[in-house]
Amino acid sequence: MPLSVFLVPIYTRPTPGSWSQLVSAGLIGGKGVPASVRAHPRLFLTLTAPSFGAVHARRTDGSCRPGPQPSCSHGRSLQCQTRHDEKDLKVGSPLCDACFDYVDAVLWNAEASRLWNRTLEQIRRRLAAHLAPGLDDNPPGFRLSYLKVAEFQRRGLVHFHVVLRLDGGGEAFNPPPRELTTEMLSIIIKDVVGEFSITTPHGEIAWGPQFELSDASALERDDLRIAGYLAKYATKSIDGTKDFARSFRARSNITSLNGSSHLRQLALTAWDLALEPEFEEMNLRAHAHAFGHRGQLITKSRHYSTRFLDLRATRASYMARESTGDPMSGTFIFEGRGYDDPHTVEVAEFLHWLSLEAKKSAPRPHATAGEEQ
Numbered sequence: 001m002p003l004s005v006f007l008v009p010i011y012t013r014p015t016p017g018s019w020s021q022l023v024s025a026g027l028i029g030g031k032g033v034p035a036s037v038r039a040h041p042r043l044f045l046t047l048t049a050p051s052f053g054a055v056h057a058r059r060t061d062g063s064c065r066p067g068p069q070p071s072c073s074h075g076r077s078l079q080c081q082t083r084h085d086e087k088d089l090k091v092g093s094p095l096c097d098a099c100f101d102y103v104d105a106v107l108w109n110a111e112a113s114r115l116w117n118r119t120l121e122q123i124r125r126r127l128a129a130h131l132a133p134g135l136d137d138n139p140p141g142f143r144l145s146y147l148k149v150a151e152f153q154r155r156g157l158v159h160f161h162v163v164l165r166l167d168g169g170g171e172a173f174n175p176p177p178r179e180l181t182t183e184m185l186s187i188i189i190k191d192v193v194g195e196f197s198i199t200t201p202h203g204e205i206a207w208g209p210q211f212e213l214s215d216a217s218a219l220e221r222d223d224l225r226i227a228g229y230l231a232k233y234a235t236k237s238i239d240g241t242k243d244f245a246r247s248f249r250a251r252s253n254i255t256s257l258n259g260s261s262h263l264r265q266l267a268l269t270a271w272d273l274a275l276e277p278e279f280e281e282m283n284l285r286a287h288a289h290a291f292g293h294r295g296q297l298i299t300k301s302r303h304y305s306t307r308f309l310d311l312r313a314t315r316a317s318y319m320a321r322e323s324t325g326d327p328m329s330g331t332f333i334f335e336g337r338g339y340d341d342p343h344t345v346e347v348a349e350f351l352h353w354l355s356l357e358a359k360k361s362a363p364r365p366h367a368t369a370g371e372e373q
């Protein structure tokens, strides 16, 4: 297989610090966002995919599926007494390949970003209805901003880590109307995520039952914790397989991979589905390395915090000053993409850590904005 590498100028590559600055600016201010946003309702949300078949797992107590389990229709046991090591390739792979619904799993990945966009639209609509019942023509004065990171679970299904923040309307970062509290936002999100689905030509697409919601204002001395985390993270080495780091050019690129046969099968399913006329317009072949997922790995709404472009421009002008004055003559390095994009993994881990911290230090389930102010 010919080795092809994506080359990007080093200064355009977001550093671990810059991605996390982007996240933390929207939470605690900085990079043009005022520190007063700390008093706004801010939530961490994790959304997952539903089940497409029983898979090996590594639960918090280290077990997989120890209890009595029925056999599947292919006569295979769905019980597993093994305590899997974290590196065990079995984790995330199905107990029975024939039972796992590869087609629906790939189609779920393919539609997940659209499901998110429609879910967000629905949350905004319900907030508007809460603020001004029956008033459809004049949109009420609030803005729901977000930053979303897509991350792949071991089973090859995408899940989303999202930071949400409520502001007032307009261009400034004013507080939202008093009626729109953290508690109200939490209730609406739980309702919408639990019941919302989109209709596609291939069936209904909905979120999985496992989802997490925590209040970012429960973070104590959030600025220090975030800074401490970043310092710790900056020294962490990032490695991992590059098997799914870029799109495939031939089916044999996939079949020749070593590693998890489950992930290979997901990629092959996406590749082969593209041959069928009804899936043609989904361009699944170009996304076989992401198991069908077609969205960006990191997305944000315009007002969440500084733009990716601004971070790049700052770095480019800095590099230009430091070197010969030509920002294009720099060192070129490999930029991983897709499944193993280390920056996405980093931001995803950062968000996951923040949400765990928020949960840990939460003095109460949901603080209201009223209590904050």
Ligand SMILES: [Zn+2]
Pocket (backbone or CB within 6 Å): 055, 056, 057, 064, 065, 080, 081, 082, 084, 090
């Ligand atoms: Zn197992």
Ligand SMILES: [Zn+2]
Pocket (backbone or CB within 6 Å): 072, 073, 074, 075, 076, 096, 097, 098, 099
């Ligand atoms: Zn089976």
